[in-house]
Amino acid sequence: MSFEIRKVGVIGAGQMGKGIAHVCALAGYDVAINDVTTDRIEAGVTDIGVQMRKSAERGFLAADAVEAALPHISGAPAIQDFRDCDIVIEAATENEEIKRRILTDVALVVKPEGIIASNTSSISITRLASITGRPERFIGIHFMNPVPRMQLVELIRGIATDDATFEEAKRFCTKLGKTVTVAEDFPAFIVNRILLPMINEAIYTLYEGVGSVEAIDTAMKLGANHPMGPLQLADFIGLDTCLSVMQVLHEGLADTKYRPCPLLVKYVEAGWLGKKTQRGFYDYRSGTPTPTR
Numbered sequence: 001m002s003f004e005i006r007k008v009g010v011i012g013a014g015q016m017g018k019g020i021a022h023v024c025a026l027a028g029y030d031v032a033i034n035d036v037t038t039d040r041i042e043a044g045v046t047d048i049g050v051q052m053r054k055s056a057e058r059g060f061l062a063a064d065a066v067e068a069a070l071p072h073i074s075g076a077p078a079i080q081d082f083r084d085c086d087i088v089i090e091a092a093t094e095n096e097e098i099k100r101r102i103l104t105d106v107a108l109v110v111k112p113e114g115i116i117a118s119n120t121s122s123i124s125i126t127r128l129a130s131i132t133g134r135p136e137r138f139i140g141i142h143f144m145n146p147v148p149r150m151q152l153v154e155l156i157r158g159i160a161t162d163d164a165t166f167e168e169a170k171r172f173c174t175k176l177g178k179t180v181t182v183a184e185d186f187p188a189f190i191v192n193r194i195l196l197p198m199i200n201e202a203i204y205t206l207y208e209g210v211g212s213v214e215a216i217d218t219a220m221k222l223g224a225n226h227p228m229g230p231l232q233l234a235d236f237i238g239l240d241t242c243l244s245v246m247q248v249l250h251e252g253l254a255d256t257k258y259r260p261c262p263l264l265v266k267y268v269e270a271g272w273l274g275k276k277t278q279r280g281f282y283d284y285r286s287g288t289p290t291p292t293r
């Protein structure tokens with residue numbers, strides 16, 4: 001029996017869920033997007049339109065492609081709305097308990113041949129797969145932020161992911177215009193195993209007073225040709241997500257070199273999660289990012 005993905009479900013209308021819905025709609029898929037409240041879903045759908053039109057103004061997209069894509073996106077207030085989806089991609093908060101609850105519910109409604117995927121940045125795909133009762137149809141599809149601009153997707157097989165699921169997920173990502181790299185199911189996979197300790201080290205560099213926020217970011221932008229400084233990038237990713245990834249690395253690899261910087265913990269405890277809450281290593285509230293240290 002040939003399996004074809006036509007409709008995509010996305011859980012989480014945060015920065016990643018919106019980006020995933022954006023690229024799926026542009027590739028011609030129907031997309032249903034869910035979040036905790038209808039307000040958040042509606043705001044998410046609006047944001048996707050704004051972002052697509054902004055991309056068209058900047059010349060990344062043709063205006064008619066935007067108008068063709070937007071009607072493909074609809075809100076899915078209930079998990080039951082995913083009944084007719086061929087693939088459901090979970091992109092909710094990086095918290096294993098939240099993901100477990102979502103995946104338990106999703107597995108009850110997605111058709112038996114449907115694929116369930118997680119966009120987790122760090123959590124074991126094998127462990128997430130095990131709670132769905134269909135681990136062979138479960139896979140990690142790890143998009144990068146901002147999804148419409150970043151070329152890479154990491155594919156991560158759990159121990160039970162079957163070959164057909166892997167090949168179908170790979171075809172899907174290729175149709176989205178992405179380049180796929182394969183990572184084994186180890187904490188934080190490839191990109192974040194390397195990137196997040198670098199960001200954590202930048203926060204230690206700040207914590208120990210080696211440099212200010214501005215000095216550290218300027219040093220890495222101009223001294224290492226990074227498109228964003230590590231603290232700007234941390235704010236962009238979300239400090240809660242950065243902390244969760246470091247915790248998964250620390251616990252999963254049991255090595256003190258992954259200890260999350262206490263300053264990162266403090267920012268998250270303050271609710272200063274970066275750009276998404278308007279305050280992190282920079283304060284964005286005035287419109288011009290201002291270092292907070």
Ligand SMILES: CC(=O)CC(=O)SCCNC(=O)CCNC(=O)[C@H](O)C(C)(C)COP(=O)(O)OP(=O)(O)OC[C@H]1O[C@@H](n2cnc3c(N)ncnc32)[C@H](O)[C@@H]1OP(=O)(O)O
Pocket residue numbers: 019051055120121143144145146147148149150191192195227228233236237241
């Ligand atoms: C944590 C994980 O699990 C894995 C990860 O994703 S790690 C993060 C990986 N991503 C990176 O490393 C990104 C590094 N940064 C870059 O490559 C570049 O700075 C960039 C591509 C993000 C922006 O490139 P640019 O051409 O300099 O900027 P520009 O096009 O003006 O975009 C800047 C703005 O749009 C955002 N952005 C750009 N295109 C976007 C899009 N299509 N959709 C959503 N946001 C977009 C930027 O964050 C920024 O937002 P505001 O305008 O709202 O302030």
Ligand SMILES: NC(=O)C1=CN([C@@H]2O[C@H](COP(=O)(O)OP(=O)(O)OC[C@H]3O[C@@H](n4cnc5c(N)ncnc54)[C@H](OP(=O)(O)O)[C@@H]3O)[C@@H](O)[C@H]2O)C=CC1
Pocket residue numbers: 011012013014015016017034035036040091092093094095098102119120121122142143144145236237238241276
């Ligand atoms: N940020 C990044 O750079 C990257 C993140 N990822 C991963 O993608 C996932 C999402 O990250 P990101 O988009 O940045 O996070 P955000 O915080 O921007 O968005 C997460 C969204 O999920 C929602 N959510 C929480 N619980 C539920 C639920 N039970 N059902 C439906 N929606 C829910 C949140 O709602 P509320 O705010 O109301 O709780 C929020 O809108 C994470 O697993 C993260 O690790 C992967 C690659 C890059």
